[in-house]
Amino acid sequence: MNILAKLLFPLVLTVSVFLSEESTAAIPIADLHTDQTKYISAAALTRQSALIVAGVADEKAIKSYHVDGRLYNFVQTVFVSRVFKGKNESVIQLLRPGITPAPSTNNPLPIIYPGPLPNQAEGYVLFLNPTADPAIYSVSGGWQGVYPVYGGKTVTLAGYGFAAMNGLDLDGVGKLVTRLGRVR
Numbered sequence: 001m002n003i004l005a006k007l008l009f010p011l012v013l014t015v016s017v018f019l020s021e022e023s024t025a026a027i028p029i030a031d032l033h034t035d036q037t038k039y040i041s042a043a044a045l046t047r048q049s050a051l052i053v054a055g056v057a058d059e060k061a062i063k064s065y066h067v068d069g070r071l072y073n074f075v076q077t078v079f080v081s082r083v084f085k086g087k088n089e090s091v092i093q094l095l096r097p098g099i100t101p102a103p104s105t106n107n108p109l110p111i112i113y114p115g116p117l118p119n120q121a122e123g124y125v126l127f128l129n130p131t132a133d134p135a136i137y138s139v140s141g142g143w144q145g146v147y148p149v150y151g152g153k154t155v156t157l158a159g160y161g162f163a164a165m166n167g168l169d170l171d172g173v174g175k176l177v178t179r180l181g182r183v184r
Contacts, residue, residue, distance in 0.1 A: 035140050043180040045127050045140055051127075055124065092128070096114060097112070097114075100115075
């Protein structure tokens, strides 16, 4: 190795390491945004969601990050029991914006800023997309991508979910996701 190469190699290595560390720096969670797209159909929701899972939200494993005023971004752990589409994940981190303290029930803000999902014994079917931080997901379409499971069947939230997703067991969800996910 010539003398110039010996002198420049440490400099090039240092700059390369600095640039690679800079490019992989995490985005502050307070700066992340959720998917508020309004999907026109269950097929569009299915096709445009990167990850579709059944899982249980952990109300105890929640971290909050102050955004502005009373607005917070909450990151909640979801234990995945079944993956219908996307990467095979057993645990995911879910971003949910919320207001603290929570406003009254007649206030429309909780629709946009709902806060963490309540712990629900049978869990949820969730349609998800990664945020700008690929390790953290957000629900696709706000409430359109949330289907609580009661008595082994999905429940469509009135005014938000799609009728095609209502009353399905998890096998039925899998079949519907497969059918709707086909590009026509």
